[in-house]
Amino acid sequence: MCGIAGYVGPRNSVEVVFDQLKRLEYRGYDSAGIAYLNGQDIKVLKRAGKLSVLGALLEEAPPESHLAIAHSRWATHGPPTDINAHPHFDQFEQISIIHNGIIENYLDLKEELVRDGHVFHSETDTEVAAHVIGQEYARGVPLEEAVRVGVKRLRGAYALVVISKNEREKIVATRNASPLVIGLGEAENYLASDIPALLPYTRQVVVLEEDLIAVLTQDGIRIFDGQGNDQSIEPIHIEWDIAAAQKGGYEHFMLKEIHEQPEVIAQCLAGRIDEKQRIRFEQIFSEHVWHEVDRVNIIACGTAYHAGLMGKYLFEKLLRLPTDVFHSSEFRYGDPVLSPKSLAIFISQSGETADSLAALRVCKERRIRTLGIVNVIGSSIARECDRTIFTQAGPEISVASTKAYVAQVLVLTMLALSVAQVKEMPGVRVTECVHALRSLRERAQEALTLEPQVIELAKQFFDAPLFFFLGRGVDAHVALEAALKMKEIAYIPTQESPAGEMKHGPLALVEPGVVAVFGAAEASVREKLVSNIREVQARGGTVLAVTTRDDAIVPQATDACLAVPGTGFEVLDALLTVIPLQLLAYHVARLKGCDIDMPRNLAKSVTVE
Numbered sequence: 223m224c225g226i227a228g229y230v231g232p233r234n235s236v237e238v239v240f241d242q243l244k245r246l247e248y249r250g251y252d253s254a255g256i257a258y259l260n261g262q263d264i265k266v267l268k269r270a271g272k273l274s275v276l277g278a279l280l281e282e283a284p285p286e287s288h289l290a291i292a293h294s295r296w297a298t299h300g301p302p303t304d305i306n307a308h309p310h311f312d313q314f315e316q317i318s319i320i321h322n323g324i325i326e327n328y329l330d331l332k333e334e335l336v337r338d339g340h341v342f343h344s345e346t347d348t349e350v351a352a353h354v355i356g357q358e359y360a361r362g363v364p365l366e367e368a369v370r371v372g373v374k375r376l377r378g379a380y381a382l383v384v385i386s387k388n389e390r391e392k393i394v395a396t397r398n399a400s401p402l403v404i405g406l407g408e409a410e411n412y413l414a415s416d417i418p419a420l421l422p423y424t425r426q427v428v429v430l431e432e433d434l435i436a437v438l439t440q441d442g443i444r445i446f447d448g449q450g451n452d453q454s455i456e457p458i459h460i461e462w463d464i465a466a467a468q469k470g471g472y473e474h475f476m477l478k479e480i481h482e483q484p485e486v487i488a489q490c491l492a493g494r495i496d497e498k499q500r501i502r503f504e505q506i507f508s509e510h511v512w513h514e515v516d517r518v519n520i521i522a523c524g525t526a527y528h529a530g531l532m533g534k535y536l537f538e539k540l541l542r543l544p545t546d547v548f549h550s551s552e553f554r555y556g557d558p559v560l561s562p563k564s565l566a567i568f569i570s571q572s573g574e575t576a577d578s579l580a581a582l583r584v585c586k587e588r589r590i591r592t593l594g595i596v597n598v599i600g601s602s603i604a605r606e607c608d609r610t611i612f613t614q615a616g617p618e619i620s621v622a623s624t625k626a627y628v629a630q631v632l633v634l635t636m637l638a639l640s641v642a643q644v645k646e647m648p649g650v651r652v653t654e655c656v657h658a659l660r661s662l663r664e665r666a667q668e669a670l671t672l673e674p675q676v677i678e679l680a681k682q683f684f685d686a687p688l689f690f691f692l693g694r695g696v697d698a699h700v701a702l703e704a705a706l707k708m709k710e711i712a713y714i715p716t717q718e719s720p721a722g723e724m725k726h727g728p729l730a731l732v733e734p735g736v737v738a739v740f741g742a743a744e745a746s747v748r749e750k751l752v753s754n755i756r757e758v759q760a761r762g763g764t765v766l767a768v769t770t771r772d773d774a775i776v777p778q779a780t781d782a783c784l785a786v787p788g789t790g791f792e793v794l795d796a797l798l799t800v801i802p803l804q805l806l807a808y809h810v811a812r813l814k815g816c817d818i819d820m821p822r823n824l825a826k827s828v829t830v831e
């Protein structure tokens with residue numbers, strides 16, 4: 223996610239906030255900017271690209287200032303350009319604002335403001351928030367009051383930080399579902415989106431709670447709620463070292479990213495389901511295209527390929543649309559047969575995978591419509607596809623993909639449901655499925671509470687010579703992803719297949735010590751699964767099932783069972799089962815002492831063949 227920094231005090235504020243941004247670089251970003259008070263105005267310096275670009279600007283004219291805010295942006299709305307970089311001004315250039323998160327209703331607000339004569343310069347939701355707060359500020363109220371009232375019109379996840387040219391001693395900040403922390407100094411105070419940016423200056427930290435508003439001055443801070451009631455200030459002393467702080471206190475980025483998944487679900491859904499339960503993607507194909515498309519080809523690698531298999535399940539089950547899923551490396555050399563009316567979907571977290579990019583160019587040469595499902599805005603695949611839906615999962619640092627996979631499957635689910643709405647597909651219970659989508663963040667949070675049980679199972683299984691990952695229907699696709707996690711970070715051989723395939727060969731590998739993990743979210747095939755479980759147990763294998771809490775069949779037959787909450791939509795039930803399986807791979811790898819975030823032989827983005 224983006225980085226936020228702020229400082230007020232006797233030091234050179236621009237130097238401080240620029241240093242803070244550098245300590246947040248690990249989070250990933252594609253533009254950066256600083257707003258500082260100098261003379262009578264607010265000065266803003268901002269550039270696309272890395273901090274070195276902004277740093278060169280600062281060297282040209284080293285500014286003197288005692289109050290500044292700064293931001294490193296990971297583009298979600300609008301590409302990474304100088305104009306879209308933060309900070310942004312309100313319409314009267316009285317205030318300057320930086321923002322993390324997504325304002326879901328920014329388009330409606332923007333239309334209303336444009337009708338009122340507002341002029342916008344960027345494509346960002348942040349500039350709209352600046353104009354909303356600027357509108358309140360123009361009534362002559364204090365900055366913190368303008369923020370308190372203005373944010374009531376915003377919907378979505380945000381951390382907002384605002385300064386004013388007229389109140390030159392204060393920084394105002396507020397948050398909703400996007401973190402903000404305050405650093406307490408001696409006659410100086412700091413602000414950041416993440417603790418690592420505070421540690422070189424102070425270890426006395428106040429975590430700003432949801433929906434509270436903070437006012438920072440050189441002499442102290444004030445925190446109050448949405449009704450203006452002052453709140454107590456309870457600083458905590460941070461013992462972490464910098465490396466630990468960058469992982470949010472988790473031991474590895476992978477574990478942090480697994481635990482980020484509920485927030486990622488919220489970010490991925492943000493602004494895409496309207497009050498009528500209709501799913502909307504910005505700038506995607508117009509509706510007639512979906513009546514024309516006669517086949518879907520999904521092309522991807524690794525984890526993204528596994529997400530593509532979930533897409534196949536969804537498009538064929540909900541839309542009765544024939545769908546093939548290709549490994550990019552096979553597609554690009556396979557001279558595939560492509561219908562002129564087909565749609566090629568490219569799934570890629572990085573948007574730079576060489577095989578997927580080459581496959582995309584094959585489709586463009588053949589004038590096939592292309593749609594990207596990509597995490598990194600501005601990446602090659604995102605730029606070269608006709609249309610792109612961004613997964614909005616935030617930067618994924620760990621080589622092993624977790625939160626990006628969940629976001630990819632979510633986008634595919636929303637895409638299938640949105641097409642079902644357009645085509646008015648009979649028998650598709652879209653409203654119930656959308657309701658299940660809305661409940662997913664909480665359900666994912668519940669699935670994470672299985673971690674203590676998973677840790678105990680990892681202690682039992684971490685020296686297994688071989689893991690089977692098995693399932694039927696949609697669970698067979700999740701099994702492939704769970705197997706990849708175990709392979710790539712715990713280096714344990716795995717055998718993954720549809721459960722019904724066991725007797726056609728893989729069963730020969732079962733012997734005492736082998737662990738077989740069965741996904742059982744799909745209720746209709748649980749009876750069949752039990753016979754596969756018995757086949758494994760009869761040959762000395764140990765069986766772990768991951769199912770939903772309402773499953774009264776499979777748990778009785780297994781040696782161990784992990785139950786996730788049901789959502790009422792089997793694809794999402796199956797998706798939730800991946801969370802304990804990500805944790806299982808993580809804790810097995812941790813017990814084995816593996817280099818979890820940077821596993822041997824692998825790279826985060828395979829930009830070469």
Ligand code: AGP
Nearest residue numbers: 524525526570571572575622623
């Ligand atoms: C998954 O954990 C791996 N990092 C790898 O399989 C990855 O999914 C694959 O290389 C595709 O990367 P992409 O999504 O960036 O295209």
